[in-house]
Amino acid sequence: MAGSGYRDYFKVLGVDRSADADAIKRAFRKLARQYHPDVNPGDATAEAKFKEVSEAYEVLSDPEKRRRYEQFGQYWNQVGGGGPGAGGAGFDVDFGRYGNFDDFINDLLGRFGGAGGGAGFPGGFGGGSGFPGGGFPGGGFPRGAQQRQPINLDAEASVKISFAEAFRGSERTLSVNDERVQVRIPAGVKNGSRLRLKGKGNSQPGTGRRGDLYLNLEVQPHPVWRLDGDQLRAELPVALDELTLGGSITVMTPDGEADVTIPAGTAPGRSLRLKGKGWPLKSGRGDLLLTLSLQWPESWSAEERQLLEQLRQARAQDPRRNWLSSARL
Template sequence: MTANGYRDYFKVLGVERGADADAIKRSFRKLARQYHPDVNPGDKSAEARFKEISEAYEVLSDPDKRRRYEQFGQYWSQAGAGGGMGGMDVDFGRYGNFDDFINDLLGRFGASGGAAGAPGGFGFGSGFPAGFGGSGFGSGGFAGPGGRAAAVNLDAEANLSLGISDAFRGCERTLAVNDERVQVRIPAGVRQGSRLRLKGKGNLQPGTGRRGDLYLNLQIQSHPVWKLDGDQLRSELPLSLDELALGGEVRVATPDGEASVQVPPGMTLGRSLRLKGKGWPLKDGRGDLLLTPVLRLPETLSEEERQLLQQLRSARSADPRAGWMEAARL
């Protein structure tokens, strides 16, 4: 800070005056990590430096505030020599320092907090609420007009995609969250849309050390065989013509391995075989597994199969379309 109270925010962040938004963000993230109160507990000078860095970033990261800051900086220099602001009479003597001047003109402490970081895009500095104050931090939020605390949402959300096997059995994942690696335990039996809360792993409020929570929205990938329907796990069960017609014991796949099921004779397509306790993990056990038979004809027939089917056609006693033709007329 100069003798007249003016802070050169570009120098505070160690960037050139023509630095772009990415360069400003990179510099802020580096300095914020270095001077954050959590990294320097009890160090008042580091805390003051962190607040100064946050204040500089607040102004320079906002295109409109940056433009006005650069303009006001020019007028401040002229005011020291008795100049004015573009024809407006401004009494600089009533401001104790440049902070008061900027606060009054930009209405910085009247800014309200924004939303937390977007799904999938959180990270250190990426989800800061819009308009956070530099020296107006308070334990309950940012200072608003008249000293009132404006509510700040520091929570963040992200989507996490899981294979159905990981969702069924549970798993552990290591995530990069706000420049740290976090081990996350996914419990067995989570479903599409389940939400996990990681306490204290959300966005950081500069100057206070407060952090929100991170919410993980779980998305289960589709599977070529299994489909989760509420508490029940479903699958089609391919059966041959003779298995459907004659019934019998067939071997089937389950999430726990192979099992045997009894297919009743004349099994109707569309009905399901239920295997109790073989489905999706629940809080009090396992749901049911439902297998829906579908007719699977071979792509090619052997000569013997063809002759047998010809005999079946000749010997068939019932018309499968009996009654259907009449009912279908419009």
């Protein structure tokens, strides 16, 4: 079809010269249904018209080919090369390889404007290297030939968020392909969580297809809190007398201050569990575990030293009694 001279592809599809990619696609779908050989069996005129509208769509759906076409008119395919029919292959399709009309249209729409060969088919429409001799040998696809795998338009990006954002959730505004996208980060996400933004990935020129964007979340560490599986943990500094004598102390939780009780005689390293005060989970809030850590003073006051001396004099148990007998060789 392309070898017979210049055609006004906009008139062929019945669209204005200002028509966007979606309008061109809609026009092609309508005309392709109307003139498809399966709908018009034995009608050579309809088949020729079908090839003409397919050729027009192939050019106008490709931004670069459309630019050359609009700029150079009938000489467009001599500028930059690779127009329909280049190399004399023409536009021929073996319709028998498709089960129905929708299979053909979906295949054609998905391939026009794709990577490689300018038209999405291996080697393009003529002059390419996808098949021996370029274009479609023998006027159609070789039967049983393996079709090219669909293009993966999905994209990935890493986003750093604070520990507080991961705990409470937040909203971020990201710049994606020159587009500002509002992202909602749900409460309770963990380091390595993945968010999917549907239809915000890479786009395929000329087809309107767009993949998804996957955000990999990197939760920054916190100076106090750490997440251990589903458990929120922290080291809680306590004094010697608090461990020995026990009592009520005020601690900080993610929800604010809270009072907890340390049992008398608690050893360092033991943990206090605060139910429902931990990490947000699908089933509710997890528990908060506070591990008691003896905070040894850097220095002692005179009064403290005097009390410690009294404690030494009054101590009833030798801490090394069992150790001495067990350590003897």
